[in-house]
Amino acid sequence: MIGPQETAERLNRLADAWENLAKDKVFGGMTLTQFRTAIKPSFDARAKIDTLNHELLVAQDERDDADKTSQAKAQLVVNGVNGDVEFGPDSALYEAMGYVRKSERRTGLTRKKKTDAAQ
Numbered sequence: 001m002i003g004p005q006e007t008a009e010r011l012n013r014l015a016d017a018w019e020n021l022a023k024d025k026v027f028g029g030m031t032l033t034q035f036r037t038a039i040k041p042s043f044d045a046r047a048k049i050d051t052l053n054h055e056l057l058v059a060q061d062e063r064d065d066a067d068k069t070s071q072a073k074a075q076l077v078v079n080g081v082n083g084d085v086e087f088g089p090d091s092a093l094y095e096a097m098g099y100v101r102k103s104e105r106r107t108g109l110t111r112k113k114k115t116d117a118a119q
Contacts, residue, residue, distance in 0.1 A: 008046060011039050 002010070018025075018032050030038065078097060087093045089102040 004046070008042070011042060015039070 015032065015036055018027070018035070023032060028035075078094075078099070081087050081091070081094050081097065082089050089099075091101070095101050095104075
């Protein structure tokens, strides 16, 4: 089975050759005009796909732009919780927002194991 791009190229090549070399002949019980009408839905569907792909790209760009703004607003909220005397960085609210409470954080200190060079 051939792919969609090859199908479109083949249909165009067939119709163009027919138009250039045997415009007034009937093949497969169809005139050239009837054939072009019969294959039009294939090209209409391709045009619709192109339009939808473009709309998808535009929507993704809009989402990305909106996400930048939303992330900045979310950071303001987190900073507000951090700086609030009732809540702060060790609160259940801070943890529920997906962050690690200050009291549960590790120090980050690691100690390398000593290797015995004599072995």
